[in-house]
Amino acid sequence: VMSNQAAVEAIMHIKDAQAAxxxxxxxxxxxxxKDDISCIVVRFH
Structure with a gap:
C-alpha cells in the first residue's frame, strides 16, 4: 500500500509507537x- 519511505515519513512526527x-x-x-493489515513500529534512539 505504501513504500517503506512513505511509511517513515507518515509517522516521523508521532512520538508514541502505538499511535504511529x-x-x-x-x-x-x-x-x-485489500489484504490483511498488520503493523509493528519499532523506535530506535
Missing part, C-alpha cells in the same frame, strides 16, 4: 488495502 502503528493502519484502510 494506528496511524499507519488507518492510512492502509484509507488507501483501500
Amino acid at each position: 502503528a494506528k496511524h499507519l493502519t488507518e492510512e492502509a484502510l484509507l488507501k483501500k488495502s
Whole structure:
C-alpha cells in the first residue's frame, strides 16, 4: 500500500509507537488495502 519511505515519513512526527502503528493502519484502510493489515513500529534512539 505504501513504500517503506512513505511509511517513515507518515509517522516521523508521532512520538508514541502505538499511535504511529494506528496511524499507519488507518492510512492502509484509507488507501483501500485489500489484504490483511498488520503493523509493528519499532523506535530506535
